[in-house]
Amino acid sequence: MDGLYLVEKLERERDLTNAEFTEVLTCREEVFDKYLSERARAVRERVYGKDVYLRGLVEFTNICKNNCKYCGIRCGNTKVERYRLSEEEILACCDQGDALGFRTFVLQGGEDPYFTDERLVPLVRQMKEQHPDCAITLSIGERERESYQRLFDAGADRYLLRHETANKAHYESLHPRAMSYEHRMQCLRDLKEIGFQVGCGMMVGSPGQTTEHLVEDLRFLQAFQPEMVGIGPFIPHHETEYAKEPAGSVELTLRLLSVIRLLLPEVLLPATTALGTMDPLGREKGLLAGANVIMPNLSPTGVRGKYLLYDNKICTGDEAAECVRCMSLRVAKTGYKVVQARGDHVRVTER
Numbered sequence: 001m002d003g004l005y006l007v008e009k010l011e012r013e014r015d016l017t018n019a020e021f022t023e024v025l026t027c028r029e030e031v032f033d034k035y036l037s038e039r040a041r042a043v044r045e046r047v048y049g050k051d052v053y054l055r056g057l058v059e060f061t062n063i064c065k066n067n068c069k070y071c072g073i074r075c076g077n078t079k080v081e082r083y084r085l086s087e088e089e090i091l092a093c094c095d096q097g098d099a100l101g102f103r104t105f106v107l108q109g110g111e112d113p114y115f116t117d118e119r120l121v122p123l124v125r126q127m128k129e130q131h132p133d134c135a136i137t138l139s140i141g142e143r144e145r146e147s148y149q150r151l152f153d154a155g156a157d158r159y160l161l162r163h164e165t166a167n168k169a170h171y172e173s174l175h176p177r178a179m180s181y182e183h184r185m186q187c188l189r190d191l192k193e194i195g196f197q198v199g200c201g202m203m204v205g206s207p208g209q210t211t212e213h214l215v216e217d218l219r220f221l222q223a224f225q226p227e228m229v230g231i232g233p234f235i236p237h238h239e240t241e242y243a244k245e246p247a248g249s250v251e252l253t254l255r256l257l258s259v260i261r262l263l264l265p266e267v268l269l270p271a272t273t274a275l276g277t278m279d280p281l282g283r284e285k286g287l288l289a290g291a292n293v294i295m296p297n298l299s300p301t302g303v304r305g306k307y308l309l310y311d312n313k314i315c316t317g318d319e320a321a322e323c324v325r326c327m328s329l330r331v332a333k334t335g336y337k338v339v340q341a342r343g344d345h346v347r348v349t350e351r
Helices: 003-013 018-026 032-048 087-099 117-130 145-154 168-174 181-194 211-224 250-263 273-278 282-288 320-333
Strands: 051-054 056-061 104-109 135-139 158-160 197-200 337-339
Touching: 003 018, 003 032, 003 250, 018 211, 018 250, 032 250, 051 320, 056 087, 087 104, 087 117, 087 320, 104 117, 104 158, 117 135, 117 145, 145 181, 168 181, 181 197, 197 211, 211 250, 250 273, 250 282, 273 282, 282 320, 320 337
Parallel strands: 051 337, 056 104, 104 135, 135 158, 158 197
Antiparallel strands: none
16 A cells, blocks of 8 residues: 555544554655655644753652663662662752753652652652742652642642553563553553643564554554653663663654654654664654654763663763753754743644
8 A cells, every 4th residue: 555645644534544554664665754754744833833842851760669671770780870869959950950941840760669659749849839830740650549649739740651562461571570561551541530641652672562562552542642652762771681682773763753743643742862872863853753842861960870771871971051052953953943831732623
């Protein structure tokens, strides 16, 4: 079937059959990716214009109770130098980010048992009090519904929790038995019902992944309707059992970004650090494939090299101010512009 026709159908109907999604993900027509990205950019610009939103990432702990098979900070990796930022250090990162023009802070960490509700709720409340015009995003893994509710009530606006893969057997192959596919999906449902703007997403090219799995991921995104989708290529870490596995494809990741933009026109879509790690121009290519979010690091430079989910992560030594200047210039070269705004998810009903 003509791949270009399928791009037009996806843009028009926001849907394809499973066989058509498979064709889109495997198409080898020479002009296919160029046309797909052009249509994705057109849709992205219709909804969000030329704006690119910054999310200030604060990686506040690399301590994690989980032992996910692909992750460099899993509890089974005894060679990691562990750290945990204090409340004062976290708030200082937010102060610096505010001064640099960030209007969203992403508090991201491993599933660290130290950060109970008793510690996190007052911290979120203080972040919101000190920066009332900023959005607070949490990316701290699986918790129970009551905990999510307390964090939402304290002022958290968004929550990022990658589903990793929508195929149960594949999920179980990537995670230890103590982790449950059903619980991950329940967490996502709870977050949405509570009222968070919810982000999910998958690794592209993770060990054992098939095209059929990716079609299942697209079906899940279509049904769940997240406000954000974070995807990036799988990159192996040398201290995991997947150390010798091949990395995911930049080209397929870019193709999926464009497909997701056409499937979910209003979604907030990051061009991830993993893309930039795999390709020096990966984040720029992500923006040109339909992404509209960049997540520079606000963490203290002294700990960035310790938060390594995968090998060769970029930007671990840059000061936050320099990182923002650099990214603003790089974004400008794509024809887009960094804006000082929260960049909330929008709803556009007309087609």
